[in-house]
Amino acid sequence: MRILLLAVFVSVSLLSINVKAIENANPQTEQRIRQLSEKLRCLVCQNQSLADSNAELAQDLRQQLREQVAAGRSDDAILDYLVQRYGDFVLYEPPFKATTVLLWIGPFVLLAAAALVLVATLRRRRRVPEEPALGPEDRRLVERVLGPAVPPERDGSAR
């Protein structure tokens, strides 16, 4: 019994040493892998990044990242490796090129259009329509209905 317990103890502590060893495997490398995998989309569960996904493919791809980082490849080279295989879709931030121009500048075009419409509308509103002048015909009609014109009072209250 005692031997069994001892064996369990030893194996558990060995396990924990092992875990520690993985955790301590060069924090800088781990940091880089993390940063890279956050920029990449997991293709199996498309709304998760490679860093967040536990899909088997994501694990394989993270392993690839790890190996390539360890081999000293640059971030761009590694991203390129994945784009060559899975297309721009793996990148959360699509590159700027002919097919993505609309994607990148579309919002600004919409914003500019909206601003133009706003300015035009405001201008149109500021132009107060002139009051139509009364012709002699109208004056006569008014006088007939309301009586002869009274000169305006000068107390400022009248318009």
Added chain:
Amino acid sequence: MKRFLWPLAIFILLVGFLAVGLRLNPREVPSPLVGKAAPAFELPVLHQPDKRFVPGDMRGKVWLLNVWASWCVSCREEHPVLMELSKRSVMPILGLNYKDKGEDAQRWLKQFGDPYQLSVVDADGRIGIDYGVYGVPETYLIDAEGVIRYKQIGPLTQAILDDKVLPLAKALKK
């Protein structure tokens, strides 16, 4: 009246965009590999592990590379289509047994039938990554020069074969 026309036009335009968007399948990511040379590999053959296969062996032929696995449920759905195709011996079908156990794979083929001229073993999925595999089954149509001409993500159906793969293969054989 006229001031209602603009919002109405914009609304119809939006509905149009959304209607198209709803019909697209977000899982079908256009593969950058179509039109490029099929990535090279050298892998053991499933039934003869001491033998190795390279895609160059198929030079001069138009062929299908089908990525499958015994754990893959959609592969079962697709399997009768492949069996039928192999019976008609239109073109060679080769299997890439993806991240599978050898015995499971062989049992699977025994149970459902083997449509493949041969299957190669990609046990760790590394070649799968080179081919941009992310949803087994996937199928590649490769021409006589070793260029990938078409990629099917997800199970092949008779309709896809008849409408896309077979006409394209026929054109490529000329």
